[in-house]
Amino acid sequence: MNRFAWITVASLIAALTLGLAAHAEVRSLRGDRPIDAGAQMFDKKRPKTLEGGFKRAWKTAPPAIPHSIDKDRITLEDNSCMRCHSAENFKKEKAPKVGDSHFLAADGTKLKDISARRYFCNQCHVPQMDAKPLVENTFSAK
Ligand code: HEC
Numbered sequence: 001m002n003r004f005a006w007i008t009v010a011s012l013i014a015a016l017t018l019g020l021a022a023h024a025e026v027r028s029l030r031g032d033r034p035i036d037a038g039a040q041m042f043d044k045k046r047p048k049t050l051e052g053g054f055k056r057a058w059k060t061a062p063p064a065i066p067h068s069i070d071k072d073r074i075t076l077e078d079n080s081c082m083r084c085h086s087a088e089n090f091k092k093e094k095a096p097k098v099g100d101s102h103f104l105a106a107d108g109t110k111l112k113d114i115s116a117r118r119y120f121c122n123q124c125h126v127p128q129m130d131a132k133p134l135v136e137n138t139f140s141a142k
């Protein structure tokens with residue numbers, strides 16, 4: 001074999017070894033379930049409720065939602081969360097008002113209505129369930 005052929009063979013072996021090593025690290029949440037076996041169904045869990053709310057993981061963390069949101073809908077026309085959490089309704093509904101930060105535009109201007117950046121509440125706020133984590137998580141709140 002000439003030099004060029006040797007280099008080609010060596011590169012192929014290197015690529016294959018690297019490829020296998022990389023492959024070993026990628027683990028799908030499906031586990032070893034075959035692609036054609038369909039998704040595994042999980043037990044339906046009820047969201048946890050907690051009077052007074054959950055402790056925040058850190059000072060400026062978005063608080064977790066301490067009630068069910070199964071009936072809530074966030075669409076272009078309506079945001080049912082704001083029926084209780086808006087500045088107009090929160091007192092009547094005995095709910096905490098959305099944070100002041102939720103009324104700031106990207107450039108810091110104060111807005112009358114909730115900022116578009118904060119419209120999709122469950123982008124940041126999520127209900128809690130007593131479920132086994134899908135992957136190991138060693139995060140601990142300070
Ligand atoms: C029917 C009224 C109502 C609706 C609708 C509602 N909430 Fe609430 N929410 C409450 C009340 C009341 C509390 C306070 C519960 C407590 O602390 O005991 C609360 C608490 C929260 C908290 C915790 C705040 C904190 O400081 O701990 C978050 C976050 C929250 N709600 C988000 C949402 C989101 C997001 C939606 C829509 C998907 C929503 N809520 C819909 C009444 C409502």
Ligand code: HEC
Nearest residue numbers: 060061062081085096097098099101118119120121123124
């Ligand atoms: C981009 C992320 C983000 C989105 C979207 C968002 N929030 Fe928040 N929210 C936060 C963070 C971070 C905090 C805690 C700091 C603060 O008050 O700004 C918070 C605080 C809150 C609190 C507690 C306020 C307090 O003074 O204790 C409520 C209630 C709340 N949000 C409700 C909502 C509702 C309802 C929506 C949708 C209309 C929403 N949030 C959308 C990030 C978000």
